[in-house]
Amino acid sequence: MSVLLEVLEELWSMFVGDRRLTLLTLAVVIAAAVVAALTTAPPIVAAGLLLAGALAVLADSVLAAARKVGRR
Amino acid sequence: MMVLDWATAAPAVGAAFVASTVEVVEAFTIVLAVATLRGWRPALTGAVAALAVLAVVVASLGPALNLVPLRGLQIVIGVLLLLFGLGWLRKAVLRAAGLMALHDETAIFERERTRIGTEASGARSADWLAGMAAFKAVLLEGLEVVFIVLAVGAGRGLMLPAAAGALAAFVVVMAVGLLIHKPLAKVPENTLKFGVGVMLSSFGVFWTSEGLGAPWPGGDWALLGLVAVFLVAALALVSVVRPRAVEARA
Numbered sequence: 001m002s003v004l005l006e007v008l009e010e011l012w013s014m015f016v017g018d019r020r021l022t023l024l025t026l027a028v029v030i031a032a033a034v035v036a037a038l039t040t041a042p043p044i045v046a047a048g049l050l051l052a053g054a055l056a057v058l059a060d061s062v063l064a065a066a067r068k069v070g071r072r
Numbered sequence: 073m074m075v076l077d078w079a080t081a082a083p084a085v086g087a088a089f090v091a092s093t094v095e096v097v098e099a100f101t102i103v104l105a106v107a108t109l110r111g112w113r114p115a116l117t118g119a120v121a122a123l124a125v126l127a128v129v130v131a132s133l134g135p136a137l138n139l140v141p142l143r144g145l146q147i148v149i150g151v152l153l154l155l156f157g158l159g160w161l162r163k164a165v166l167r168a169a170g171l172m173a174l175h176d177e178t179a180i181f182e183r184e185r186t187r188i189g190t191e192a193s194g195a196r197s198a199d200w201l202a203g204m205a206a207f208k209a210v211l212l213e214g215l216e217v218v219f220i221v222l223a224v225g226a227g228r229g230l231m232l233p234a235a236a237g238a239l240a241a242f243v244v245v246m247a248v249g250l251l252i253h254k255p256l257a258k259v260p261e262n263t264l265k266f267g268v269g270v271m272l273s274s275f276g277v278f279w280t281s282e283g284l285g286a287p288w289p290g291g292d293w294a295l296l297g298l299v300a301v302f303l304v305a306a307l308a309l310v311s312v313v314r315p316r317a318v319e320a321r322a
């Protein structure tokens with residue numbers, strides 16, 4: 001049973017290791033989905049939004065971790 | 073007979089090979105730690121049992137994936153890849169900048185030997201405990217390999233080429249590992265992890281865009297552009313945060 005729990009924990013941490021990164025990534029995907037489905041913008045706009053959002057989430061996450069180290 | 077377009081298959085095969093190399097090296101380190109402590113019998117029993125569980129997972133998941141509509145599959149896999157890839161790339165950037173300890177197989181090998189040795193010492197079922205350590209390591213790393221193969225292969229019907237990439241990584245790592253009989257510390261894991269983070273994030277953006285009905289111009293070739301963008305952005309982030317590591321050490 002403990003092995004199963006450990007496996008489930010590991011799988012969870014694979015995708016939700018950093019809660020802020022996860023929530024922001026999902027927000028970016030939802031924003032891109034809204035643009036793709038509900039606006040008349042060309043498809044490249046939604047795709048570009050997804051890419052720019054993913055890069056912004058990565059930068060936010062790395063800078064937050066760096067600030068944490070700096071405060072120690 | 074289906075002829076695969078190399079431009080389509082190469083990123084899937086390459087990503088599966090490199091990512092699987094990292095995972096197999098990590099699993100091999102634990103199996104070797106078990107083998108040097110308690111012998112190859114519990115180490116291989118645990119590893120083979122885990123491979124059997126993984127085979128059942130793959131055999132169950134494979135047919136189930138065919139029932140999911142392609143666009144739905146691309147969105148689910150794309151989002152999971154984005155979460156997994158960005159998390160991996162974040163760690164890789166922090167390691168490259170010196171803000172996080174580098175992955176060191178020799179240190180992990182020694183730490184695992186001590187941990188397994190302590191757990192097993194005095195226990196009547198020492199071999200069982202050691203075998204379970206090998207089982208867990210192979211199962212956990214193997215599940216990551218299964219996910220990566222599914223993620224890079226399922227969205228375009230490239231499961232077989234991606235699985236071949238993963239299998240090649242397994243064969244190469246096991247052959248080298250069994251030959252030198254040491255943790256594979258010389259594999260440039262931190263560099264590979266950086267590259268894998270870039271590739272998985274790129275695949276994540278690519279599949280999610282396709283699933284949302286917003287495909288990139290240029291089709292599969294756009295993947296190369298996405299890889300370039302993520303690589304440049306990640307390297308730029310390394311240079312931005314590296315001074316923090318220098319300050320923290322001062």
